[in-house]
Amino acid sequence: MSVIREESNRAIITVIGRDQIGIIAWVSNKLAEFQVNILDISQTILKEFFTMIMVVDLKSATLELVALANTLEREGLEKGLQVKVQHEDIFTYMHRI
Known part of the structure; x- marks a missing residue:
């Protein structure tokens, strides 16, 4: 019997770059x-x-995941930051042992 797994509504966001004032405020x-x-x-x-x-x-996002990822990545680059957004399910599958 196979188990049907409901897709998660969560994503993992990573931000890397030189420290500067306001990074957390910008992302938040x-x-x-x-x-x-x-x-x-x-x-x-x-x-x-x-x-x-x-x-x-x-769950309540007004943008699809891909549009959110593109927006954060593009605007992050303008600030000298590398921003990546991955759906939790993809992140989990990529990091399984």
């Missing part, structure tokens, strides 16, 4: 603009490099 404001809820966030600064991983809920 963009997500709020598109009704994306932040479930968990971890950030650190390694020497002068900022790194952040977020788990977000897309």
Whole structure:
């Protein structure tokens, strides 16, 4: 008997770049603009490099995942940041042992 697994509404967002004022505020404001809820966030600064991983809920999002990813990636590049957005299911499958 096969188990039907419901697709998750969550995504993983990573942000990497030189540390600068306002990175968390920028990402948080963009997500709020598109009704994306932040479930968990971890950030650190390694020497002068900022790194952040977020788990977000897309259930109420006003943008599709691909459009959200493209927007954050494009605007992030303008700020000197590398931003990646992956659906939780893809992230989980890619990192299985």
